[in-house]
Amino acid sequence: MSRSRGGPDRPDVIVVGAGLAGLACAADLVGEGLDVQVLEASDAVGGRMHSDRVGGCVIDRGFQVFNTAYPQVRRRLNLRELRLRPFTPGVLVHTDRGRLRLADPTRARRACHGPSSPGPRDLAALALLAGRDALPPAGRIKHRRDRSTRAALAAAGFSEQFVERFFRPFLSGVFLEEDLETSSRVFHLVWRSMLRGTLCLPTAGIGAVPAQLAAGLPGSTIRLECPVEGLTDDGVLLGGGGEATAPIVVVATGPGPAADLLPGLTPSPYRAVTTYYHLCERPPLGEPTLLTDSGRRFLNTCVLSEVVPSYAPKGHGLVATSVLGDDTPGRERAVRSALAAAYEADTADTADWELLTVRTVPEALPVMLPGHALSRTSRVGHGRYVCGDHRTTGSVQGALASGTRAAREILADLHDGRV
Ligand SMILES: Cc1cc2nc3c(=O)[nH]c(=O)nc-3n(C[C@H](O)[C@H](O)[C@H](O)COP(=O)(O)OP(=O)(O)OC[C@H]3O[C@@H](n4cnc5c(N)ncnc54)[C@H](O)[C@@H]3O)c2cc1C
Known part of the structure; x- marks a missing residue:
């Protein structure tokens, strides 16, 4: 039975942002019969979990791994369909x-x-x-x-x-x-x-995770390339003009846009990361294992094509190496020489590698100091809710759990007549 209450031309709930948190929230509300519209600024779902193709390689939005133990992952995803390939257990x-x-x-x-x-x-x-x-x-x-x-x-x-x-x-x-x-x-x-x-990667790239969540929603739920510029009394202002109305709005953006859209919200501090993607003729390590550096010249490096062979064209190796912060002049060259030492290769070998692309994510993970609240309410005003990893912990589990909590609180408020 439908619990729809938005009216004939408007949804019950607008969710701003189709990252993991927004998708999880939408899925739970749709599951309870509500009419939900997800408005996403970019041309794809997934937010920070996104993959695209560059030079015949699968490039994730920065190096990331998928953990099968997260309770939300077990609850929401069909792991078999993701065709997961494991990393070596250890480093x-x-x-x-x-x-x-x-x-x-x-x-x-x-x-x-x-x-x-x-x-x-x-x-x-x-x-x-x-x-x-x-x-x-x-x-x-x-x-x-x-x-x-x-x-x-x-x-x-x-x-x-x-x-x-x-x-x-x-x-x-x-x-x-x-x-x-x-x-x-x-x-x-x-x-x-x-x-x-098990730490692993989906064969089609990390973006396959949000893609699977999005595929579980009714066809017209998500509108891409639809940035929200502000909140109004009865809905949202759309970029390029126009409004969309709904009695309930959930802001499921990253922390920066959330603070812009919800002026009372304190912006959460975040940490940035840069990943260099190199293509090489011969993979410098013949196993799917994460390599870290006790000299801390980089965070970690991995031959991604050893984890998922189809991440690189046949006969090539794709190496992902991450560093803290931004890509600054000369940094990639320094990383290359550190990689020669770490992979026990000749400097000349890594000098020949092709720099395929660089991914910097300025708001990659929230700062989580002692006292960090593991979960915070989504309620921020009458009919206004917020979710995202900045309300929980910076992880797939955190983002999904935050979306779950927002949906639970909305359903409780509807039940009690508070919205
Ligand atoms: C490089 C990197 C590595 C990581 N590694 C791991 C890992 O190994 N394991 C792990 O568990 N987690 C990892 N994470 C963290 C995990 O990816 C995030 O915690 C999670 O994806 C956050 O999801 P979210 O929905 O909260 O936010 P986001 O993914 O940021 O989604 C927000 C969405 O809102 C949209 N949006 C923003 N503004 C607007 C607007 N005005 N109007 C409409 N839409 C808007 C954005 O385009 C985006 O799609 C990693 C993150 C990064 C960046």
Whole structure:
């Protein structure tokens, strides 16, 4: 039975933005019989999760991985249809004393090996951390004491040397910050999901994830290239003139546009990341493994075509390498020479690589310091709601959960006659 209440020519709900949060919110409202219109500024759904093709390669909007353990992912997505290809469970760390391999202690008999392997104290702490984070329900982790990730790792018994050599370079790529200042609750939740799930990529690119969510909505729900410029008393102002009306508006944009559209909203600080995509004749590493750098000259690098061969034309390797912040003059050259060392190749080899494209995402992940609220209400005014990873945590799980919460609060308010 339809619960539609917007009227013959107008939807019940306008959702501004077709990123993961907006798509999840729309899906839950449509599932309850509401008439929903999603207005998206760009020419595609997905927001930060987007893939396009450059020079015969699949290029994601910055290097990202897909984690199968997220509860929202399990609830909403058909994983089989995504044709997922896994990364090796574990990472390689380039150190000045050679390459260290760290495997997931819950899946590999030898958790670490290489010339600078950690001692028994760090190995024991690694196993203990795996048990403490992977086994209890997520709800229990959410109520643990919050502090910086650095303080939590010290309390977990890791030596400073191991933290510097492994955790700091690895987690810089996860949280886009180098000081291990991120909330320990967020760290433990992410660590838990890494231990419990598989890191992988969809064969068609990371954009296949939002594309699948969008395909589950009725055909006319999403309007692309339809930027919203402002909110009115009974709907939204459209870019290029015109209005769209609805009793309920959900702002599901990134944090910057959300603060512009909802003047009372405090803008959330975000972190930027740049990914360089290089095409090479011979892949410099013959396995689908993430490589980090203890010298922190880059965040992480990966031969994407070893994870998904169709990311690059046959006979070529596609290498994605990320750095914090923006693409500045000379940076790509410095990255190339750091990659020669990390991949144990000749500098001449990486000098021959073709720079295919660069992706900078200025608002990539929210800053999540200790005390960061893991979930905040979507209600911002009468008939006005907000969702997006800036209301939860910077992740696929966070964005989807935020959209879910917005839909739940809207349905509750409708039920109680508050909108
Ligand atoms: C490089 C990178 C790597 C990442 N890696 C991972 C990872 O490995 N694992 C993980 O879990 N998460 C990762 N993330 C985070 C994850 O991608 C985001 O948390 C999530 O995609 C955010 O979704 P969202 O819906 O909140 O926002 P967005 O994706 O930003 O969606 C907002 C949408 O609103 C639209 N919009 C904006 N303004 C307007 C307007 N005025 N009118 C209409 N539409 C508008 C935008 O075009 C966009 O489509 C990564 C992010 C980046 C950038």
